[in-house]
Amino acid sequence: MPPDQLSATFAALADPTRRAILARLATGEASVQELAEPFDISLPAVSRHLKVLEHAGLISRSRQAQWRPCRIEAAPLRTAQDWIAERQAAWEQNFDRLAAYLAGIPDPKDTGDQS
Amino acid sequence: MTMRSAQHATFTIERVFDAPVAKVYAAFATEQGKSRWFAGHGKWEPIERLFDFRVGGRERVKGKWTAGDVTDFDCTYRDIVPEQRIVYTYDLYHNGNKLSVSLATILFESRGNGTHLSVTEQGVFLDGYDDAGSRERGTRQLMEALAASLQSG
Numbered sequence: 179m180p181p182d183q184l185s186a187t188f189a190a191l192a193d194p195t196r197r198a199i200l201a202r203l204a205t206g207e208a209s210v211q212e213l214a215e216p217f218d219i220s221l222p223a224v225s226r227h228l229k230v231l232e233h234a235g236l237i238s239r240s241r242q243a244q245w246r247p248c249r250i251e252a253a254p255l256r257t258a259q260d261w262i263a264e265r266q267a268a269w270e271q272n273f274d275r276l277a278a279y280l281a282g283i284p285d286p287k288d289t290g291d292q293s
Numbered sequence: 294m295t296m297r298s299a300q301h302a303t304f305t306i307e308r309v310f311d312a313p314v315a316k317v318y319a320a321f322a323t324e325q326g327k328s329r330w331f332a333g334h335g336k337w338e339p340i341e342r343l344f345d346f347r348v349g350g351r352e353r354v355k356g357k358w359t360a361g362d363v364t365d366f367d368c369t370y371r372d373i374v375p376e377q378r379i380v381y382t383y384d385l386y387h388n389g390n391k392l393s394v395s396l397a398t399i400l401f402e403s404r405g406n407g408t409h410l411s412v413t414e415q416g417v418f419l420d421g422y423d424d425a426g427s428r429e430r431g432t433r434q435l436m437e438a439l440a441a442s443l444q445s446g
Contacts, residue, residue: 261393261418262304268332269412273308275330276320280312 190234195219196227203237203250213248298420305413314401317408318376321399322346332366341365348373352381363388376401393418 190196199213214224228248231237239246310317320326324344336359343353348370355365365386372380379399385392395416402409 261300261416262302265395265414265416266304266306269306272331273306273410276317277308277310279320279326279329280310280316 186234187236190230190236193227193230195224196231199224199227199231199248200236200250203248207240207247207249209245209247211245300418301416302418303413303415305411307409307411309404310408310410311406312408313406314376314403314408317410318401321379322373322375336360346370346373355386371396391419 191200195217198216202208202213202216210221210224210228213228214221217224228237228239232239235251237248238251239248320330323346327344328342332354337356338358339354339356340363341353341355343351345351350370352368352370353366355363355367357363363386366383367386368381368383370379370381372378378401380397382394382396384394393416395414398411398413400411400413402411
């Protein structure tokens with residue numbers, strides 16, 4: 179993830195209303211009106227929050243439907259960097275178990291369902 | 294609507310093991326040895342397991358985690374030089390979605406009484422995550438990253 183993308187992401191998340199909007203969108207698409215409902219703020223204010231989230235790439239807004247539903251976007255959250263980190267972490271864990279196996283030490287985390 | 298994407302990534306990790314090459318190699322080359330350490334340990338229920346260690350042979354480790362996620366490692370061995378190197382390609386699936394296609398190279402090198410092992414993976418990471426569960430997971434990970442960065446800051 180490039181640093182500017184990360185900054186935009188974190189800046190967008192620095193506001194509790196925007197985090198609440200994201201939490202709502204994690205359960206499915208919603209219109210601006212639906213997103214505004216739980217908050218005591220105007221529709222234009224909600225729209226401004228949505229613009230920040232959209233700019234950060236955390237949400238997208240459909241141009242097809244007239245009610246322009248908002249949806250959460252995982253792309254900025256899931257990059258090749260995450261893939262590397264996950265695969266490396268998997269190998270580190272494998273190596274720990276391999277070292278223990280080679281040393282003849284039973285792995286306490288191994289519940290035995292694979293052995 | 295699925296957003297298609299392909300991102301390339303490469304990494305190498307290395308470690309020295311306190312065991313001779315023959316023993317370390319056997320931990321890769323035999324089903325009994327490999328099952329002791331490779332993937333799917335702990336909170337994991339095996340669904341499918343194949344182990345055919347020869348060039349062109351297939352290895353598969355598919356299972357379900359306690360959380361309900363199903364992961365599937367589907368591998369074909371491409372090159373094997375005993376006690377020197379193993380090259381394989383594999384597809385990695387999460388809940389039936391293909392996450393990545395990778396080329397892995399494992400090199401064994403004698404280092405005194407031990408073994409220096411290096412693993413290099415070159416992969417293409419596909420489509421990000423588009424299903425609701427993964428979106429939620431991605432968001433949660435970001436929230437956790439945020440919390441961690443705030444603590445360390």
